[in-house]
Amino acid sequence: MTLAVDKKWINRLDPDEVILYPLQFANTERLNNHGNDAVYIFDEVGSGKTISSGIMALDFLEHNPSENVLVITTNALARSSEVKPRGQFLEDWFKKLPFEELGYGNRVRVVNNHHSKFKVPRKYGLVIIDEAHLFLGEWTQRYQNLTNNITAKKVVFLTATPIKQGVLDLHVYPRIAYKLLGKPVDSSWIDQLRTIGKQPKDLICSQFDVKFPVTRYFKDTIKSLETEGYNKTKVKRYESLVWEYSRSNKNEVLAEKLKSLYSENPKDNRFVVFTRYLVKEVDVIAGYLESAGFVKSNTELPDKPTYYVVTGRNPRELTDFSRADNLPTVLILTYQIAEQGINLPGYNHIVNYHISAYPSALEQRYGRIDRLNSKSEKIFNCFLIGEKGVYDTNTLNFYYAIGTCLGSMLSYLPSRNTILSPDILKLYTTMKSDVERYLARLSESLDNQGVSELYDYLTAWEALQNRPVSESSESQDGDLALADADSAESSEPLDEESFNSVLVLADVEQNELFMFCREELSLDQSLKGNRDDAEKALLEDIQKRIAEFQGDVLHKSDEKDKVIEWLSRDEGIWDHIFYINERSVDWTQLDVDRVDAVEGCAKFISDNSDFVKYLKMFNEQIRLPKEFQKYRALINKGYEEAFIANKFDVLFPDLVGSTYSEKFEVVLKASVEAEIEARAKAKQESNHEVILEGDNKISALVIENIDQLIPTLPLFKMMDQYKKELKRSAQIANGAMRDKFDGYDHVFALAMDRLRNRDLSVSDVFYAKYLGIVRVDEPYEPSGVFKQFFYVAFSEDVVEEGVTKKVSSASNWLKLAYHISRKESLSCVLKYVGGDKYWLQYIVDSASNSTAPSSGKVVSLFSYFVNTNSGGFRTWAKKQFVDDIAKPDFVWSNDYWTKGILREVKGWKYGN
Numbered sequence: 001m002t003l004a005v006d007k008k009w010i011n012r013l014d015p016d017e018v019i020l021y022p023l024q025f026a027n028t029e030r031l032n033n034h035g036n037d038a039v040y041i042f043d044e045v046g047s048g049k050t051i052s053s054g055i056m057a058l059d060f061l062e063h064n065p066s067e068n069v070l071v072i073t074t075n076a077l078a079r080s081s082e083v084k085p086r087g088q089f090l091e092d093w094f095k096k097l098p099f100e101e102l103g104y105g106n107r108v109r110v111v112n113n114h115h116s117k118f119k120v121p122r123k124y125g126l127v128i129i130d131e132a133h134l135f136l137g138e139w140t141q142r143y144q145n146l147t148n149n150i151t152a153k154k155v156v157f158l159t160a161t162p163i164k165q166g167v168l169d170l171h172v173y174p175r176i177a178y179k180l181l182g183k184p185v186d187s188s189w190i191d192q193l194r195t196i197g198k199q200p201k202d203l204i205c206s207q208f209d210v211k212f213p214v215t216r217y218f219k220d221t222i223k224s225l226e227t228e229g230y231n232k233t234k235v236k237r238y239e240s241l242v243w244e245y246s247r248s249n250k251n252e253v254l255a256e257k258l259k260s261l262y263s264e265n266p267k268d269n270r271f272v273v274f275t276r277y278l279v280k281e282v283d284v285i286a287g288y289l290e291s292a293g294f295v296k297s298n299t300e301l302p303d304k305p306t307y308y309v310v311t312g313r314n315p316r317e318l319t320d321f322s323r324a325d326n327l328p329t330v331l332i333l334t335y336q337i338a339e340q341g342i343n344l345p346g347y348n349h350i351v352n353y354h355i356s357a358y359p360s361a362l363e364q365r366y367g368r369i370d371r372l373n374s375k376s377e378k379i380f381n382c383f384l385i386g387e388k389g390v391y392d393t394n395t396l397n398f399y400y401a402i403g404t405c406l407g408s409m410l411s412y413l414p415s416r417n418t419i420l421s422p423d424i425l426k427l428y429t430t431m432k433s434d435v436e437r438y439l440a441r442l443s444e445s446l447d448n449q450g451v452s453e454l455y456d457y458l459t460a461w462e463a464l465q466n467r468p469v470s471e472s473s474e475s476q477d478g479d480l481a482l483a484d485a486d487s488a489e490s491s492e493p494l495d496e497e498s499f500n501s502v503l504v505l506a507d508v509e510q511n512e513l514f515m516f517c518r519e520e521l522s523l524d525q526s527l528k529g530n531r532d533d534a535e536k537a538l539l540e541d542i543q544k545r546i547a548e549f550q551g552d553v554l555h556k557s558d559e560k561d562k563v564i565e566w567l568s569r570d571e572g573i574w575d576h577i578f579y580i581n582e583r584s585v586d587w588t589q590l591d592v593d594r595v596d597a598v599e600g601c602a603k604f605i606s607d608n609s610d611f612v613k614y615l616k617m618f619n620e621q622i623r624l625p626k627e628f629q630k631y632r633a634l635i636n637k638g639y640e641e642a643f644i645a646n647k648f649d650v651l652f653p654d655l656v657g658s659t660y661s662e663k664f665e666v667v668l669k670a671s672v673e674a675e676i677e678a679r680a681k682a683k684q685e686s687n688h689e690v691i692l693e694g695d696n697k698i699s700a701l702v703i704e705n706i707d708q709l710i711p712t713l714p715l716f717k718m719m720d721q722y723k724k725e726l727k728r729s730a731q732i733a734n735g736a737m738r739d740k741f742d743g744y745d746h747v748f749a750l751a752m753d754r755l756r757n758r759d760l761s762v763s764d765v766f767y768a769k770y771l772g773i774v775r776v777d778e779p780y781e782p783s784g785v786f787k788q789f790f791y792v793a794f795s796e797d798v799v800e801e802g803v804t805k806k807v808s809s810a811s812n813w814l815k816l817a818y819h820i821s822r823k824e825s826l827s828c829v830l831k832y833v834g835g836d837k838y839w840l841q842y843i844v845d846s847a848s849n850s851t852a853p854s855s856g857k858v859v860s861l862f863s864y865f866v867n868t869n870s871g872g873f874r875t876w877a878k879k880q881f882v883d884d885i886a887k888p889d890f891v892w893s894n895d896y897w898t899k900g901i902l903r904e905v906k907g908w909k910y911g912n
Helices: 022-032 049-063 088-096 141-149 167-181 219-224 250-264 278-291 315-322 359-369 393-408 422-449 452-465 508-520 531-554 557-568 571-575 597-606 609-621 623-629 632-644 660-686 700-704 706-712 714-729 747-757 764-770 782-789 812-821 861-866 875-880 896-906
Strands: 038-041 069-073 108-112 122-130 150-158 237-245 271-275 306-309 330-334 349-352 378-386 577-582 591-595 792-800 803-810 826-834 837-845 857-860 891-893
Touching: 022 038, 022 049, 022 150, 022 219, 022 609, 038 049, 038 167, 049 069, 049 088, 049 122, 049 150, 069 088, 088 108, 141 150, 141 167, 150 167, 219 597, 237 250, 237 422, 250 271, 250 278, 250 349, 250 378, 271 278, 271 359, 278 306, 278 330, 349 359, 359 378, 359 393, 378 393, 393 422, 393 508, 393 531, 393 557, 422 508, 422 531, 422 557, 452 508, 452 531, 508 531, 577 597, 591 597, 597 609, 609 623, 623 700, 623 706, 632 660, 632 714, 632 764, 632 812, 660 706, 700 706, 706 714, 714 747, 714 812, 714 826, 714 861, 747 782, 747 812, 782 812, 792 896, 803 812, 803 896, 812 861, 812 896, 826 861, 857 861, 861 896
Parallel strands: 038 150, 069 108, 069 122, 122 150, 237 378, 271 330, 271 349, 306 330, 349 378, 803 891
Antiparallel strands: 577 591, 792 803, 826 837, 826 857
């Protein structure tokens, strides 16, 4: 076995952000080092397919510098928001993996999987198709547009449920790959996946072969194979509960169930409630909980159940609940901010107030509490659905998700259940006729009322959902990866309050159709200029989606009933991976075998000679990031202290003719090692059995590579994020360049305020000092709060030859604003428009290896913020910044950054 070499991206990994599971990293070899142009990752939900695909993309981009990556995912994961401007999928990538540090941010594009996103022919190096089973319908416009217009050199399919109807579904993926790659694709792997007649050790889930293009691993298997080798993990018991409500008592049922379960076990029972909307849903739930005796608190209280609402306005707030104890009884949040990427190991119940139609999304929520460090032996998935005769999108989605689960079971691939339970199976069998009647009502409403008024409401609603996109979500040719939001054409204004209500339309039938559409569809934004075509496309989309649901209700209905019968009589099926060993015409007579994900699959792989070889080489590759992990927090603390002390020559040594290694050796190394030794001694004093290892010095490996490691620290990632916020300040909501700035808004302070809405990993001390000075739940004026950090002051007097000279020094945050927006970092290319007027055309970012044109007017972004295009200061700068810089008889400055600021603002130049 030969591993790909020169993986520079590995050295920039932070093991605190991404766990180094060998089975995930092996996919880079599968895609980039063994001739597989099509790779199929069919791993279980919650097994890390998103991060695994990100690792593959990183490796591909590094070794293919002229190629770009396209990610196709669901609308929920692609949609931009204020909290996650790139969308959920890419935010997971960019937060945990070094895309931006390596300059790859502009080489990745994400789109949702609506067919309108593939109307225009485009070429990519790598295409990653998430939830790939949604492309199984070869007759659909989605499939046709993708295969006719998108071309690639490599393609990766991600899905935990690759089979929707039968084994023939597996043949669709190679056909898609053939269309995208433009060459024949091997499909012999399909026959090799068959389970019939195989021993557990021979199953795909028990094998390790990086030359094979397919994986089907389970999360407990992946977790049990660490960098040190096989480590048996304890598998938790999964249980599902159904809570039924009538047309008007959904919230009463929720509060009653939560109070009852809390009373049964006040010490251990903790609940995470997933909703869809902050306004109305979350507020209403909070009211009902208070009526039931719950007290609002972000911690537990003696003898009282508590609840807390996470708004998502401050991502750091949610990480506070990743601890294992002293938690509120109930944590209420929206699925958009926490369905993926957040760990909540102290909770043992997921409550689905909003239910997704996709089992993968439901299991992702489950994964928030199904963590290695969870203390609970049992974890519960709770579903709120309408009782018989009550049909809404929640109930329909529940039925659809369960049907998908059943359809994927015992169908060619090893499977495991984490959603189904005997009660759920019993309920599912009684819901079919109700679902059919509900879908018939939707069709009748569509026939009676058409889509004209419905189109207005959906347009207005999507406008409220789509947040301004960031510069990072633009494609290479300037198209926005996510649609802009236009105003509704409805005759009546529709505000956000109305759209967060449970019923937003007066007509009950049309409201039912509206709720269905906004859950299941997205408008074709490319047609928004042609109303007739847009309405026609909407009508076709609704009809097709209803038909898909109807088809899924009827598809293999009898076979699903037999699967239910088989599952119901075998209680042991819930805790194991199971597979068909011998097929029978009678489903009740199937020969089904089981294998344990840990003691079976993981153990088999750990004994595989190829895995043993791979693990040895992999550990050598990740030796540096693992070694640096020992010192990362302490070294980051040292640089945070340098920032606080305004020592920018330590933060950016290249600008003073030095290097990180030189400055680290002189300024930080001794203090960091002293703290390492102090902590080691304190640990030994608290436990005399602890034996101190090593000399408490930073290892030679880390010292030798310190220049490339320092930029990966959390402080430097925060500074990079501040750069993005400043770039964003130069744009308006639709992505166009900003020409005017509000005279009352401090540009640098507003950008700093937005950092509070980003998921930063700086220390609590640093965060509290600068970003935690305001309360999340209290109103404040950002310019007024944060402008205190931006100033130029006299730091000391220097007497030379009898003359007293004032030494000017800019504050640390002002220096940072200047550093990342100076001409060498962010250049503004201006277009002359007549007279003394210039307009900003675009911004050139040196981090993307772009250069500003040699001709024309080019200024720094810092200057663009402070000065008008026709000369003079902008109002905000003059009022809140410039006029406060005083000039005495003698002014002196002794650092690069202050001199640059004064030169840009006042035109003052210094020879020293």
